[in-house]
């Protein structure tokens with residue numbers, strides 16, 4: 001098979017890139033290790049920045065999002081038993097976030113790609129990328145037992161943190177910047193109508209907790225836990241008891257409880273590779289950077305990367321200009337580091353650190369007190385939370 005842009009991975013980055021290229025009249029092919037059913041049910045992110053929402057709607061894949069997405073104009077920070085609202089829309093001059101599950105975005109994008117003729121190849125194995133510094137790179141893989149190859153002009157490595165593209169850079173090219181955290185998140189999906197209309201980020205002596213939702217009927221809740229926590233030690237009663245202890249506020253509010261539909265542990269990591277390109281291959285999304293989930297940024301950053309890449313490729317095919325492609329890494333890393341900073345800041349402000357002697361707790365409470373009483377500080381949080389403007 002021959003195409004212009006070969007894309008490894010049908011996550012938000014790979015599918016959105018393929019969709020944007022199609023709108024520019026550029027051919028692409030997406031190869032994905034998992035089945036269509038698997039990626040359309042995989043529960044992950046759920047908070048979309050204003051720019052992500054606008055892009056999905058303006059490019060024709062936002063119909064269900066407009067109908068089913070929950071638009072939130074604020075978030076709450078809870079500490080000392082009291083909740084404090086940050087009015088995102090007022091502080092940012094009109095922006096908001098939308099709660100719409102990542103797997104719903106995936107369903108919308110897969111449908112759009114297949115309706116437009118794709119191709120999206122699922123269930124592939126043994127992916128490899130070749131000839132990255134030549135004019136004719138290729139993706140080789142096994143499908144239905146047979147080795148196949150897609151030759152292309154460019155490869156987009158959108159295969160997530162555990163993919164193969166990043167590891168295919170020649171040794172010595174990549175610099176890795178990494179930070180791991182001494183905790184993880186235990187997350188549940190519960191069949192319970194959300195007891196609050198907005199997300200609540202809670203700082204508590206027992207550890208961080210997040211109240212969020214996926215729909216009018218499904219609540220999504222997270223608890224800070226140990227990085228090596230055994231989910232088997234967390235029967236539903238223990239989870240609800242811990243959630244009540246951390247989330248309940250002195251006005252009597254606590255989350256509505258219901259059957260737990262799913263539970264799992266999510267690790268916390270900050271990770272960036274530089275550069276995000278080598279020869280004719282470009283990394284995008286989690287393949288190039290991971291943020292701790294506290295800032296709700298991973299999916300949004302993946303979409304921001306491919307927006308830059310699609311524009312650079314469109315410019316190349318329209319005029320032969322390579323300068324935007326050459327600047328791809330620099331342009332994306334500028335945003336990625338600002339998002340890393342914000343995600344690290346939210347994480348360090350809201351979580352309990354085991355080695356803390358009491359100094360950090362008092363500093364964290366002072367920071368939350370300042371944040372919720374200073375318009376300037378609330379504005380800084382709000383403009384990062386709804387998403388920084390796109391740069392080209």
Ligand SMILES: Cc1cc2nc3c(=O)[nH]c(=O)nc-3n(C[C@H](O)[C@H](O)[C@H](O)COP(=O)(O)OP(=O)(O)OC[C@H]3O[C@@H](n4cnc5c(N)ncnc54)[C@H](O)[C@@H]3O)c2cc1C
Nearest residue numbers: 009011012013033045046127159160285286296297298299
């Ligand atoms: C529990 C959880 C909660 C999260 N919450 C949020 C949130 O609230 N907001 C937010 O913005 N982000 C959140 N994130 C992060 C967000 O989900 C990721 O940042 C996002 O999925 C990145 O998209 P991507 O396309 O780069 O990578 P992925 O979604 O990981 O997609 C990569 C794709 O490549 C495929 N693949 C891998 N290897 C190969 C191979 N060798 N060959 C072919 N295909 C391959 C994978 O199967 C996958 O489909 C969360 C993540 C988790 C795990």
